[in-house]
Amino acid sequence: MAKRDYYEILGVDKSATAAEIKKAYRKMAIKYHPDKNPGDAEAEAKFKEAAEAYEVLSNPDKKAKYDQFGHQAFDGSGGFGGGSMNMDDIFSQFGDIFGGAFGGGGFSGFGGGFGGGQRRVKGSNLRIRVKLTLEEIANGVEKKVKVKRKVQAPGTTYKTCSTCHGTGQVTRITNTILGRMQTASACNACGGSGQIIDKKPDEADAHGLIVKEETVSIKIPAGVVDGMQLKVSGKGNEAPGNGVAGDLLVAITEEKHATLQREGDNLHYDLYVSLPDAVLGNSKEIDTVTGKVRIKIEPGVQSGKILRLRGKGIPSINGYGKGDLLVHVNVWTPKTLNKEQKAFFEAMRADEHFEPKPESSDKSFFEKVKDMFS
Known part of the structure; x- marks a missing residue:
């Protein structure tokens, strides 16, 4: 099924400001939140749909790519991945959007780290650059790259954090002139994961992670452009405990072609023909992205x-x-001629066949440029 337009989902137009987009998403999230619609699969689907739309439109770079290329800019690697989203991902990334909308304590029961639920920390993202030829861009390609990423070391075990008791957050109560105010923040002892190291091998770092080289397969769709960034979910650094892995961000670099020049989706080729071929006609072999x-x-x-x-x-x-x-x-046009060749062209100076006689079909340079871009 084709995805709905992100602006349509949030009920805003393309000229909406960041604040308007955030406000529209908050309204949708509160309306369709699972706590308000228990057991309602349709509401949950709309909640995820709104989160996916906000994840793209709230990011200036992603929003620019979406405005230019639509959903194709992220297919196979971008956004949240549609139906594959889970509540942990949504709450961990958008917790600040909801504030105290649900009784001041946030949300419960979905692992978002609000209202007593255990927070799932996300690992850091990794970034790589992939060079592509014009042929690979034209046909699409699957690249296998070696990535060094942090993963949980074998034998590492975790236990519940004694400071936050596994919630991933600590609550503080402050007396003010307005009365007692309650605030919650990520637990410093466990970094908000709700778990701390119990046992780990010597080669692991303080979080129980080791660096491991892994081969990652990246499916790159046809038509990508230089500078575009793709995302491979879950192939960044892993997080300690029950956290979720970060993402692998892939920046596209287009290699220069020997004979073809790209302009958007069009290609340009300079074909040089000799004067005899121009006069008598001929056939020439040229390069394309699918062969000669x-x-x-x-x-x-x-x-x-x-x-x-x-x-x-x-x-x-x-x-x-x-x-x-x-x-x-x-x-x-030849730059040097022998005596016989020069004599031939001298004789042709006065020949009517060599006199320039442009016809209406012989367009000017500016008309050709206009046609090229139309």
């Missing part, structure tokens, strides 16, 4: 003519078809 193809050069072709090969460009990241390959014809 042979194109026909019509007799009398003019320098600057653009041949459009439809569908030979880059697939749209939004799934709207493919771009084109624009072949720019450049007639190569």
